[in-house]
Amino acid sequence: MKDSVNKKGRALTDKFLTIDQLAEKTAEFRDQGLQVVQCHGVFDLVHPGHIRHLEAALDEGDVLVVTITADRFVNKGPGRPVFNARLRAETLAALECVTYVAVNDAPNAVKLISTIKPSIYAKGNDYANAEDDVTGMIAEEQRAVESGGGKIVFTNEMTMSSSELINSHFDVYSQEARDWLTDFRTRYSIDDVNGYLEQLQGLKVLIIGEAIIDEYHFCESLGKSAKDPILAFKYLNNETYIGGSLAIANHIAGFCGQVSLISVVGDDDDRTNFIQSHLRDEVDFYPVVRSGTPTIQKRRYVDVHGGGKLFELYKWDDSQLDNTSESRLIEAIETAAVDCDLVIVSDYGHGMMTQSVIEKVRDKSKFLAVNTQANAGNRGFNTISRYSGADYICLNGSEVQLEIRTKELSFKDMVTEMQSSLGCDRFTVTLGRAGSLHFDETDGFVEAPALAIRVADRVGAGDAVLALTSPLMALGTPLEVVALLTNLAGAEMVQELGTSRSIDHVSLSKHVTSILK
Numbered sequence: 001m002k003d004s005v006n007k008k009g010r011a012l013t014d015k016f017l018t019i020d021q022l023a024e025k026t027a028e029f030r031d032q033g034l035q036v037v038q039c040h041g042v043f044d045l046v047h048p049g050h051i052r053h054l055e056a057a058l059d060e061g062d063v064l065v066v067t068i069t070a071d072r073f074v075n076k077g078p079g080r081p082v083f084n085a086r087l088r089a090e091t092l093a094a095l096e097c098v099t100y101v102a103v104n105d106a107p108n109a110v111k112l113i114s115t116i117k118p119s120i121y122a123k124g125n126d127y128a129n130a131e132d133d134v135t136g137m138i139a140e141e142q143r144a145v146e147s148g149g150g151k152i153v154f155t156n157e158m159t160m161s162s163s164e165l166i167n168s169h170f171d172v173y174s175q176e177a178r179d180w181l182t183d184f185r186t187r188y189s190i191d192d193v194n195g196y197l198e199q200l201q202g203l204k205v206l207i208i209g210e211a212i213i214d215e216y217h218f219c220e221s222l223g224k225s226a227k228d229p230i231l232a233f234k235y236l237n238n239e240t241y242i243g244g245s246l247a248i249a250n251h252i253a254g255f256c257g258q259v260s261l262i263s264v265v266g267d268d269d270d271r272t273n274f275i276q277s278h279l280r281d282e283v284d285f286y287p288v289v290r291s292g293t294p295t296i297q298k299r300r301y302v303d304v305h306g307g308g309k310l311f312e313l314y315k316w317d318d319s320q321l322d323n324t325s326e327s328r329l330i331e332a333i334e335t336a337a338v339d340c341d342l343v344i345v346s347d348y349g350h351g352m353m354t355q356s357v358i359e360k361v362r363d364k365s366k367f368l369a370v371n372t373q374a375n376a377g378n379r380g381f382n383t384i385s386r387y388s389g390a391d392y393i394c395l396n397g398s399e400v401q402l403e404i405r406t407k408e409l410s411f412k413d414m415v416t417e418m419q420s421s422l423g424c425d426r427f428t429v430t431l432g433r434a435g436s437l438h439f440d441e442t443d444g445f446v447e448a449p450a451l452a453i454r455v456a457d458r459v460g461a462g463d464a465v466l467a468l469t470s471p472l473m474a475l476g477t478p479l480e481v482v483a484l485l486t487n488l489a490g491a492e493m494v495q496e497l498g499t500s501r502s503i504d505h506v507s508l509s510k511h512v513t514s515i516l517k
Contacts (some may be wrong), residue, residue, distance in 0.1 A: 015093040015100050022065060022102045023115050030117070035061035038118035040109045040141075042069050044081040046091045049124075056155040057122035058097045066092050067112055070105040075507045080514065108137050110144045117148040125154045177449040181515065184480060190516045194509045196481050197255065200471045201505075204258040206336050208361060209346035209353075211263035211287070212244030213271050214459065215299040219310070236304055241500055242278045243298065245346050247460055251467035252344070253282040254504025260284045260336045264321070264329065264352045266293035280502070286332050290325040293317035296350055300459075314377055318350045321357075330360045337364035342474045346466060347372045349382025358386055367391045369470035371462065374399045384422065392426040392473045393418070394466045400429055415439050426473050428486060430465055436486050438479045448483035451515070452491040461493040464503050488512065 017025065026036045037057050043050060043066070058064040068088050074081045081088065089101045104112045113121060127138050142152045173181070219233035242250070249261040261279070265272055265287045272287055272295075279285055297315040302308070321329065329352070337343060343365040347353045349372065362368060369392040372384045383403045384393055401407050404414045415427050415437065429437040435449040468489045472482050488511050489503050 015098065016089055017100050017102045019067075019102050019104065019112065019115060022067075022100055023117075025100060026063075026065060026116050026118070029063050030119075034063055035119040036116070037061035037064045037120040037122055038067065038113070038116055039064065039122050040067045040069075040104070040112070042074050042081060043088050043092060044074070044083055046088075046095075051095065051097075053122070053124050053155050054092075054095060055097050057120070057153075060120045060122060060153055063099045064097055065100045065102070065116065065118070066098050067102050067104045067109065067116070068092070070103050073105075073107045075107075075510050108140070110137070110140050113141060113144040114148060117150065118145065119150045121145040121150060121152045123152065123154055125156050127154060173451065174449060177451060180449050184484060185516055188478075188481060188484075188516075190513050193481055193484065193512045193516065196472065196475075196477045197485070197505055197509060197512075199475055199477075200255040201257050203256045203341045203471050203474070204260075204339060205252050205256045205471065206260045206262070206333075206340045206343045207245050207249045207252060207346065208262045208333065208343065209245030209248065210348045210350050211246050211265050211271075211275060211295055212242075212348065213274070213295060213297045214241045214243035215239070215297060216241075217299060217301050218304040219301055220304050233301070233310070239500070240274070242275055243460065244296070244348055244463070246275055246279060247502070248344065248346055248463045248467045249283045249285075250278075250280050250502040251464050251504075252471070253280040254502055254506075255468065256471055258282075258284075260286065260340070262286045262288065262329070262332050262336055264288045264290050264325065265295040266317070267291050268294045269297075271295045271297075286336060288325060288329045288332055290317075290321065296348075312376065316350055316377070318377060320351050321354055326354055326356060329357055333357070333360050333364060337361075340366065342367045342369065342471055344466065344470045345370045345387070346463065347382060347386075348375065349373060349378030353386075355386070362387075362389060365391075367474045369394065369466070369473065371395060371466045372399065373462070374402055384418070388422045388424075390422065390424050392428075392470060393422070393424050394428045394430075394462075394469055396430045396462055397432070397434075411437050412439075412445055415445075428465065428469050428473075428482070430462060430486070430490060436465075436483060436490075438483050438486070440473070440479055442476075443479040446479040446483050448480075448487050450491070451487045452494050461490045464489045464493045468503065468508075485512075488515070 029036050037060050039054060039057050054064060068085060071081055071085050085103045089103060092098050092101050106112065121141065145152050215238060217238045218236045220236060222232040222234055225232045245261060245263050249259055253259045259282055261283055267289050276285060294315055299313040301310040303310060343361060345361055368390045370387045370390045371394045372382050374382060384395060385403060397411060400411060400414050404417055411429055415429065419425060425441045427439045431437060433450050435447060438446045465486050469482055469486055488508060492503055
């Protein structure tokens with residue numbers, strides 16, 4: 001790639017350093033008695049406010065280094081960053097006030113600050129009040145700066161928002177989505193929406209459902225086998241995540257104060273240690289061991305070049321629970337459901353949720369939220385009709401069609417029919433690229449367009465939506481707010497492979513702030 005060159009003939013790439021190289025340079029500057037100033041951020045769209053901030057920062061010392069957040073750690077919602085790290089770094093390097101630029105491949109700057117050891121760490125005045133920082137990172141950054149002998153300063157320059165400029169002038173979203181968001185902003189502010197998220201903290205939640213281990217095996221095609229009419233692949237590597245109800249528990253723990261989880265695991269390759277090590281600390285896990293069976297494992301083979309899935313293998317015993325395991329499960333539910341504000345059942349149709357278990361869940365739940373997933377192992381047998389009387393139902397479009405047994409009706413008509421037959425008054429239907437549909441008795445129907453920009457994997461998106469919408473519905477959150485947060489959560493998850501990460505209050509609040517500016 002040909003280097004970009006500034007007017008003085010110096011290659012802009014001369015300003016690009018790795019973090020280790022930057023640490024060496026800043027050490028040299030300190031030895032020369034120079035004060036190093038560091039600025040850190042995303043800098044997705046460099047604007048006059050950024051330029052004045054950087055110039056004011058340089059006035060505090062002798063040398064200015066700027067570090068930017070790597071693309072994969074930019075938590076500003078779907079479609080961000082608009083410009084990749086290379087372009088963002090190149091833009092900053094073109095500024096005369098900037099001496100060096102480096103990309104920080106980490107979710108925050110704390111470790112980076114300890115490596116660079118700046119004399120001055122400069123932030124804009126919108127960070128001056130640590131209580132306004134939902135991430136809590138500005139306080140940690142300040143401690144890191146001071147522990148290295150430096151100090152933090154806040155520049156008092158003009159305040160502008162990259163997110164607001166991008167929302168106004170860049171077509172990141174479809175016209176339908178932009179119109180919907182414009183209309184939404186007339187009724188709800190950023191503080192309104194984040195306030196509803198904060199209310200979730202006080203809830204005590206119980207999740208019940210199958211424990212699933214999701215494996216991704218990456219391969220590349222070698223072509224047709226020489227002797228058989230099959231394709232041959234070369235195995236490269238694999239990644240393993242917790243899925244099913246385990247992933248839902250991690251999502252919930254990012255928002256609610258008390259989270260309990262009841263799942264069935266097998267005593268043959270139970271994976272309990274792996275599960276415990278990957279659950280968030282806030283989750284109280286109650287495994288019910290089923291003898292003679294494995295913990296459910298779903299292995300997906302993925303083409304490493306195109307990212308497409310080739311095929312899946314299920315390792316399981318999907319017969320109904322034996323009497324002993326069923327009794328232990330019912331006993332665990334009776335104990336864990338005490339004083340819970342909300343019970344979430346995620347039924348993957350693999351034998352755990354027997355009729356006796358479902359009846360016990362109904363009896364013990366103050367507010368019952370349910371999803372019955374249709375998948376390759378249960379299609380046609382695992383429908384929501386088993387959960388009549390639930391308080392909230394969350395399904396995707398094909399699961400709704402499976403229940404109604406038709407594709408001819410509109411989804412609104414299908415929801416109306418389910419409301420009558422199941423006695424449930426709150427619904428969410430996720431519709432992929434068509435967005436989502438929501439219903440409750442107070443607000444009626446609310447439709448919202450999809451907000452996903454890039455889709456890497458749809459596995460786990462429905463679990464994230466169930467996890468987030470269930471407590472919101474339990475608290476009576478306005479449906480338009482539920483709709484926005486539903487589609488933001490779904491958009492976050494489809495950008496990632498499987499359940500490699502969880503949504504949480506901090507990241508979602510940042511996305512809300514970004515998209516509503």
